[in-house]
Amino acid sequence: MLKKLLVANRGEIAVRIIRAAQDLGIATVAVYSAADAESLHVQLADEAVNIGPPAAKKSYLNVEALLKAARDTGCDSVHPGYGFLAENAAFSDAVTGAGLVFVGPSGDAIRLMGDKVSARSAAAAAGVPVVPGSAGRVEGLKAGREVLTETGFPVMIKAAAGGGGRGIRIANSLAEFEQAFPQAEAEALAAFGDGGLYMEKVIGKARHIEVQVLADGSDAIHCYERECSLQRRRQKVWEEAPSRALSDGLREELCASAVALAKAVKYSGAGTVEYLYDHEADRFYFIEMNTRIQVEHPVTEAITGIDLVAEMLRIAGGEKLRIRQGDVSVKGHAIEVRLNAEDPAKEFAPFPGQVAELRIPGGPGVRFDSMLYQGYQVPPFYDSLLAKLIVHGETREAAIVRLIRALHELKIGGLKTTKPLFLALAADPAVRAGDVHTRWLEGWLSENAAALAG
Amino acid sequence: MAQILSPLPGTFYRSASPDQPPYKADGDAVSAGDVIGLIEVMKSFHEVRAETAGTNIRFIADNEDPIMAGAPLADLD
Numbered sequence: 442m443l444k445k446l447l448v449a450n451r452g453e454i455a456v457r458i459i460r461a462a463q464d465l466g467i468a469t470v471a472v473y474s475a476a477d478a479e480s481l482h483v484q485l486a487d488e489a490v491n492i493g494p495p496a497a498k499k500s501y502l503n504v505e506a507l508l509k510a511a512r513d514t515g516c517d518s519v520h521p522g523y524g525f526l527a528e529n530a531a532f533s534d535a536v537t538g539a540g541l542v543f544v545g546p547s548g549d550a551i552r553l554m555g556d557k558v559s560a561r562s563a564a565a566a567a568g569v570p571v572v573p574g575s576a577g578r579v580e581g582l583k584a585g586r587e588v589l590t591e592t593g594f595p596v597m598i599k600a601a602a603g604g605g606g607r608g609i610r611i612a613n614s615l616a617e618f619e620q621a622f623p624q625a626e627a628e629a630l631a632a633f634g635d636g637g638l639y640m641e642k643v644i645g646k647a648r649h650i651e652v653q654v655l656a657d658g659s660d661a662i663h664c665y666e667r668e669c670s671l672q673r674r675r676q677k678v679w680e681e682a683p684s685r686a687l688s689d690g691l692r693e694e695l696c697a698s699a700v701a702l703a704k705a706v707k708y709s710g711a712g713t714v715e716y717l718y719d720h721e722a723d724r725f726y727f728i729e730m731n732t733r734i735q736v737e738h739p740v741t742e743a744i745t746g747i748d749l750v751a752e753m754l755r756i757a758g759g760e761k762l763r764i765r766q767g768d769v770s771v772k773g774h775a776i777e778v779r780l781n782a783e784d785p786a787k788e789f790a791p792f793p794g795q796v797a798e799l800r801i802p803g804g805p806g807v808r809f810d811s812m813l814y815q816g817y818q819v820p821p822f823y824d825s826l827l828a829k830l831i832v833h834g835e836t837r838e839a840a841i842v843r844l845i846r847a848l849h850e851l852k853i854g855g856l857k858t859t860k861p862l863f864l865a866l867a868a869d870p871a872v873r874a875g876d877v878h879t880r881w882l883e884g885w886l887s888e889n890a891a892a893l894a895g
Numbered sequence: 896m897a898q899i900l901s902p903l904p905g906t907f908y909r910s911a912s913p914d915q916p917p918y919k920a921d922g923d924a925v926s927a928g929d930v931i932g933l934i935e936v937m938k939s940f941h942e943v944r945a946e947t948a949g950t951n952i953r954f955i956a957d958n959e960d961p962i963m964a965g966a967p968l969a970d971l972d
Contacts, residue, residue, distance in 0.1 A: 475961075476961065494961065495906070495961040496906055496959050496961065498959070499959075782937065783937075790939075791936045791937035791938075791939055793904055793905075793936065793937060821903070821904040821905040821906075821936045821937060822905065822906055822935075822937075822961060823937065823938075824937055824938050825937040825938070
């Protein structure tokens with residue numbers, strides 16, 4: 442078992458990790474930038490180390506400062522959280538090289554899954570269906586034209602080194618393709634220093650469904666799926682589990698494919714295999730694997746009763762998987778919404794400031810993961826996630842009713858937040874019916890955004 | 896002399912990206928409406944424009960400085 446953990450992150454996920462570690466009797470060290478000295482994670486950890494100025498590059502992304510903090514405080518392990526250095530293979534290697542345990546997969550596993558082309562090849566080799574497209578990097582326009590016979594139109598041209606929705610172009614015809622391909626090549630080279638491209642069929646009305654896996658380097662299990670189809674600018678805003686779009690048979694097939702991939706790459710820790718689900722064709726396709734704990738992990742915890750962060754810490758401490766696949770079962774339905782410091786009535790403009798008033802929702806089936814407290818000054822330097830509200834009910838309908846109840850209980854004074862968005866979504870007939878896809882929310886927002894003041 | 900103030904809190908950048916030259920160097924002339932820098936607030940980027948023209952801009956804030964709303968970014972003659 443790990444003895445002392447450096448939490449190399451901030452915000453709600455640092456708080457989440459500190460809580461899991463303390464529950465297991467592991468001592469915790471928080472790190473903070475000059476802008477985060479008053480943060481909740483600093484208050485809750487056993488010790489805290491100032492690692493630099495506000496800019497993330499000089500603090501939370503500063504590998505030297507993080508390793509020094511771990512050494513100086515006698516830590517034996519580092520948890521990267523999500524974002525920042527969580528999927529940086531060199532950081533995983535550096536932590537291991539310093540004689541510490543990295544709570545996550547090896548640098549090699551992160552590299553394999555971080556490159557879209559090698560991840561796709563690994564998935565295909567493990568028998569996981571992939572979106573029709575190029576088998577690897579597409580070398581030149583001529584090779585690109587040949588791939589079109591597989592994909593048809595519309596086709597997506599992606600930078601192999603891209604991520605987070607960057608470096609993506611869509612062509613609807615051969616003429617558009619011939620124009621877009623060289624542009625994408627030049628852009629990828631300029632943006633990522635790597636002009637490598639690959640191509641994929643565009644799945645029209647797709648749902649985003651992802652499978653949570655836990656693995657110990659040899660064995661792997663899944664903890665069923667989450668659906669995250671409600672997205673704005675490719676950022677998830679509302680996540681739920683299980684997905685009601687899947688039949689039981691397809692669910693088992695989907696989850697088994699994620700386990701096969703995790704085993705094939707000798708994965709260790711918690712990971713998420715992401716898929717597009719084509720509802721009309723009733724088929725799923727691999728998109729990518731995220732080699733970290735994800736923002737939306739609590740919905741899986743709600744329906745399975747598994748503490749995913751605690752399991753990550755146990756696995757990192759050298760334990761074999763404690764949970765057998767047959768022991769994982771789904772109970773009820775859970776929904777998470779992301780409360781961001783953004784004004785949904787003004788195109789989601791960021792809204793840092795001071796929390797003048799705070800009323801946290803509670804009662805049965807309600808969980809609130811956050812770094813907020815009354816008087817907290819939300820700094821402008823980091824992402825806008827303030828809190829995650831997670832509700833659990835016997836059915837999806839009950840969970841939505843509970844979500845509305847909890848949102849009404851929640852009061853965050855002094856800031857604009859995305860709360861009005863979720864009240865409106867929870868009342869929307871399409872959301873109530875679960876009849877959405879990954880581009881649904883943007884269309885909805887163009888018609889309803891003005892009504893989100895509140 | 897006029898001062899250009901930051902409209903937002905966040906991180907100040909003097910160029911569009913790390914491999915680009917600064918929008919303006921000390922001593923440059925500035926027209927009204929010129930972009931003089933970026934403020935990154937919660938991962939979104941906002942251009943800062945000069946409201947008035949001047950013949951000589953001198954930056955007070957450095958690249959990547961943390962900035963509060965209303966803080967002076969540059970003097971302008």
